[in-house]
Amino acid sequence: MTYDLTPTTKIENYEFAFSGYQRISTYLTEQIVNQLKKKADVTIAIECYPGVDTDDLKQQLVDKLPVDQSYFADDYAMTPESLNQKVADTVTDDRVLGVMSHYQVADFYPDIKTVRADIVTGSGVTVVYGTGATVLASNPDILIYCDLARWEIQLRYRAGMPNWQQDNADEDPLRKFKRGYFFEWRMADRLKRQLLPKTDYLLDTNDKSEPKLITGKDLLASLKVLTKQPYRTVPYFDASVWGGQWMKQHFDLPDNGQNYGWAFDGVPEENSLYFQYGKVRIEVPAMDLMLTNPESILGDRVFARFGAEFPIRFDYLDTMSGGNLSLQVHPMTEYIKDKYGMAYTQDESYYILDAKSDSSVYLGLKDGIDHKQLATDFYKSAAGEIKFPDEKYVNHLPAKKHDHFLIPAGTIHCGGSDTVVLEISATPYIFTFKMWDWGRIGLDGKPRPLHVDEGLENLQYNRTTDWVQKNLVNQFTPLTTNSHERVERTGLHATLEFIDTNRHWIKDEAVLKTQGSVNMLNLVEGEEAMIESTTGDFAPFHVNYGETFIVPSGVKTYRIHNLHPENGEIGVLQAFVKE
């Protein structure tokens, strides 16, 4: 078996799952007719995640229903000019970074009394659709939620989709993404959290030509299933200026004509989930699970600390036959809080999944360097006057398979070429202050944005060679050894980072504890393994080499079974939030 690109949870008992607008509109028409037998006036609200194709929705669904009047919610939102004024502090002028917004969708509908009254008094069948439909029609007879995954939104941005209420089809996709990340998705997720528990139907609009409809109850029941068993998110892959060829070969990825640098496999804020209902497969954002079941997934302790946010992120950085990442720094906790409104920072680590003889990691400063000169050289290299003399300032360390480099925020770092990194980090991932990008241009033909000022403000000058070796490189502590397994703690940094990682080398089988936290794991050595319930509560769950999987806190204990003991030990990396 190779890496599964479409991990799917099969749902056995469900009411129905329809695909295609025709089938969906026929069904909804029947529901409207049924409602009309009970009452004279029926209101339907179709709430849309920003990015849903509302023209399509109108033509293919709204116009096909027996409707007396329809309202496109977005038409009643404030003008783009007023909206931009209102969110200027959140969106900012930076190309990459904004400030986490506190907005609610309703904040952008300041003047809707009249239309609300019209909707309430309208006779016959009224449909309100768009982002903010439920702000206009807050108590509909039928509520439909149109969902869309973040990766699909990003692909649509790149293909020219504007942001919500904007006319920015041609804008830099980095800026569109920033607007989504800091503003639109936060606001939409807040509304979604209120609506999912009461929605009558979920419309999956990821595939424009083949939308799918299930009941809200079935969605909630399906999400509940995942709170009691291991599961995987649907991975996605993206090219990068430094990207490599390893994932293409090892994960059997389609040829994209260039490279794959990134794999998002274990970023619950961005990835999605697949559920199978008979012949119909539904895709929903993995955020839906967080928004509806945060305590069961995270565990009380982690939920109390992070709220409905999944705090651990696994992703891949593949530079095999590619280039170096940028030389970079992440913000310290106080800085990210004060400047970007984030509750915790981008603490990281690089687990080396595969390497060549020349693989390396840049980590921490050298001893005895001149700090002023360092800053001058960063500015000069940013201005294109010199090539940054990294060998003068930054440690360049050899990296081999199964090494683990810890990268608490404030530490200068960079992954070298010819390396496959499994990044095991805190969830934030765009707070990267690039300080030197090796003088190259990005895939879009422009230099990638540098943040030298911010980087210098956060650089920890005391993290030099000795400290780095003693604190950040292969800090392995043996925990237990028995006839079935060897367990070692491999990271992350003991006091500076909140994630712990244990590595289990399993001969035949071993029982793991969730440690009162959600667990995120990856099979870092061995072809395949089976995750089994110690209490018979879930069916055996199969994992292949390199797959990231999640075990909810409530599972408490689970067995990992080496399916090929004759081939030697398997290695499993287990991450959790430490006590």
Ligand SMILES: O=P(O)(O)OC[C@H]1O[C@@H](O)[C@@H](O)[C@@H](O)[C@@H]1O
């Ligand atoms: O920023 P580039 O050079 O693409 O580096 C790739 C990535 O490296 C990782 O360590 C993370 O810090 C990411 O936030 C970063 O974006």
